[in-house]
Amino acid sequence: xxKILSILxxxxxxxxxxxxxxxVVSYPLVGVWQGFYGSGTNPPSIPFxxxxxxxxxxxxxxxxxxxxxxxQLVEHVGTGxxxxxxxxxxFTYTLPDVESSNSFNFTCTYNSQSNTMTGTFGTGISxxxxxxxxxxx
Numbered sequence: 001x002x003k004i005l006s007i008l009x010x011x012x013x014x015x016x017x018x019x020x021x022x023x024v025v026s027y028p029l030v031g032v033w034q035g036f037y038g039s040g041t042n043p044p045s046i047p048f049x050x051x052x053x054x055x056x057x058x059x060x061x062x063x064x065x066x067x068x069x070x071x072q073l074v075e076h077v078g079t080g081x082x083x084x085x086x087x088x089x090x091f092t093y094t095l096p097d098v099e100s101s102n103s104f105n106f107t108c109t110y111n112s113q114s115n116t117m118t119g120t121f122g123t124g125i126s127x128x129x130x131x132x133x134x135x136x137x
Contacts, residue, residue: 002048012072025118028115029082029089029110030053031137032050032051032136033046033050033130033134034048034049034134036132036133037121037132038085038132039064039127039130040130041082042059046064047062048060048061048063048134050134058080058082058091059077060080060093061077062075062076062095063076076095077095078096079096080093080094080104087110088108088109089108089109090106090107091106092104092105092106103121104121104122104123104130105120105121105122105124105125107119107120108132115135115136116133116136117134118131
């Protein structure tokens with residue numbers, strides 16, 4: 001009986017520790033990424049920085065035209081969060097100092113060859129209408 005229990009214990013241990021674990025996709029997101037965004041059909045040319053933290057939070061620094069006449073590029077700082085789902089990286093942030101359209105929603109892919117992210121973004125829950133690209137610093 002002891003022999004059978006010993007064999008079962010050994011077999012259970014081997015089975016438990018020999019199971020193959022799923023490969024986890026990992027991107028080197030944590031750190032400072034700088035690049036540009038484009039509004040509407042305009043190509044990305046407006047400075048944009050996003051800092052990815054290891055806790056899933058982000059800090060952004062961006063510029064965009066204010067409502068003054070003529071419009072002027074004004075710097076804004078935003079805070080938000082990011083998620084990774086397979087090959088897609090998504091992040092959202094808000095600009096507390098902007099009266100309207102203060103929430104932005106981004107979706108992008110990471111290119112390991114060039115260490116860049118490119119994608120689209122929109123206001124509110126939309127992730128379309130504008131483009132951006134950033135490079136890890």
